[in-house]
Amino acid sequence: MSSQMTDCRHNVVYAGVFNLIRGFGVLGVVDAWTCTHCDEIWCDGRRLGVQEIPDEVGLPVRVQGTEWAVMFCDDGQKTDWNLLQVKRGEEFEHSCAASPQCRITVGDDWKPNCSLGDHVNHRLVLVKQSLNKNVYV
Ligand SMILES: [Zn+2]
Ligand SMILES: [Zn+2]
Numbered sequence: 001m002s003s004q005m006t007d008c009r010h011n012v013v014y015a016g017v018f019n020l021i022r023g024f025g026v027l028g029v030v031d032a033w034t035c036t037h038c039d040e041i042w043c044d045g046r047r048l049g050v051q052e053i054p055d056e057v058g059l060p061v062r063v064q065g066t067e068w069a070v071m072f073c074d075d076g077q078k079t080d081w082n083l084l085q086v087k088r089g090e091e092f093e094h095s096c097a098a099s100p101q102c103r104i105t106v107g108d109d110w111k112p113n114c115s116l117g118d119h120v121n122h123r124l125v126l127v128k129q130s131l132n133k134n135v136y137v
């Protein structure tokens with residue numbers, strides 16, 4: 001089943017949510033919407049404390065061939081997370097509050113392999129596999 005984004009007149013419904021949890025705290029919440037005709041998926045991430053939920057129409061469109069994922073980074077002291085679109089085998093530059101810039105290669109098993117080795121613990125959490133679950137990081 002391929003996503004024909006131009007051919008489908010999407011009927012967007014709420015698909016679910018997952019919580020990114022660390023210890024006893026919720027770091028963030030990812031909401032997802034799906035189409036009842038095709039398997040397209042839209043996502044939006046909320047940091048704790050940010051309550052407004054955006055209009056679905058304004059949400060970013062997934063690039064075909066990619067999957068929505070949360071990149072979670074932990075340097076042992078600081079953590080950060082970002083919602084990304086990733087592909088198996090893809091290489092991209094990454095930096096965030098917990099990670100200086102490095103180059104990530106996405107493995108066939110969706111594991112992020114970092115050019116700098118173990119300087120930061122990077123994790124990729126696929127949205128589709130995590131909906132309506134709590135993800136402990
Ligand atoms: Zn659709
Ligand atoms: Zn990061």
Ligand SMILES: [Zn+2]
Nearest residue numbers: 102114116120
């Ligand atoms: Zn890295």
